[in-house]
Amino acid sequence: MSDIDDGTAMIPMNLIDKIDELRRVCRIDEDYQVEFIKDLRNREGIPIGGRATVGGVELNAELLNATFLRHTRFPVLYLHEVAHVITFRAELFHAPDDDCCPHSRFFAVLLAVLYRRAGLLAYLSVYEFADSPENWNGRGTPPDDSLLIRRFAWIMRRSAQLAALPLSIEGIADVVYREDLRPAWIKVYQQQDEQHKKSARWLSWLWGA
Numbered sequence: 001m002s003d004i005d006d007g008t009a010m011i012p013m014n015l016i017d018k019i020d021e022l023r024r025v026c027r028i029d030e031d032y033q034v035e036f037i038k039d040l041r042n043r044e045g046i047p048i049g050g051r052a053t054v055g056g057v058e059l060n061a062e063l064l065n066a067t068f069l070r071h072t073r074f075p076v077l078y079l080h081e082v083a084h085v086i087t088f089r090a091e092l093f094h095a096p097d098d099d100c101c102p103h104s105r106f107f108a109v110l111l112a113v114l115y116r117r118a119g120l121l122a123y124l125s126v127y128e129f130a131d132s133p134e135n136w137n138g139r140g141t142p143p144d145d146s147l148l149i150r151r152f153a154w155i156m157r158r159s160a161q162l163a164a165l166p167l168s169i170e171g172i173a174d175v176v177y178r179e180d181l182r183p184a185w186i187k188v189y190q191q192q193d194e195q196h197k198k199s200a201r202w203l204s205w206l207w208g209a
């Protein structure tokens with residue numbers, strides 16, 4: 001591996017092959033750019049393994065060692081960050097109820113489809129579907145067990161249906177938007193509408209109209 005002075009590191013050839021293979025089996029249409037960054041840190045200055053950007057995926061160059069390349073850590077990290085990019089582009093991050101967070105159930109269902117297709121479903125972690133307004137990226141108060149169990153059941157059921165579709169992962173993101181996220185918003189609007197009608201009826205009664 002030779003280094004470049006701008007803070008990035010070259011991607012080894014065998015890793016490029018691995019990315020191509022993951023794109024093929026997971027049916028990832030777009031070529032999300034992968035960059036290895038030296039000393040990758042989050043906004044708080046804490047070293048991180050990877051992060052998603054609008055254009056692709058940044059991974060920590062420290063991870064470029066033999067163990068990392070030999071084991072499942074790279075595919076898991078790569079697919080996790082790719083799922084973030086797709087979630088962002090498909091606007092799946094902006095969901096009602098508890099899901100306006102990076103690791104929402106909509107993010108996790110896409111990730112579970114990728115893991116299923118790559119034979120890595122056993123690597124789906126609670127961290128990857130446990131976000132709520134009180135708990136972001138595993139920090140804060142985690143949701144209670146009953147919510148996590150409900151989410152997990154939904155993610156397993158829905159990702160099995162979605163993974164079997166003859167669609168790219170980007171196409172599946174569109175399906176999740178149309179069939180899962182949009183109906184969830186419509187339900188919220190209908191409930192609000194119902195509430196407004198009730199308030200209107202109550203005001204009419206109060207004013208004797």
Ligand SMILES: [Zn+2]
Nearest residue numbers: 080084102103
């Ligand atoms: Zn994440």
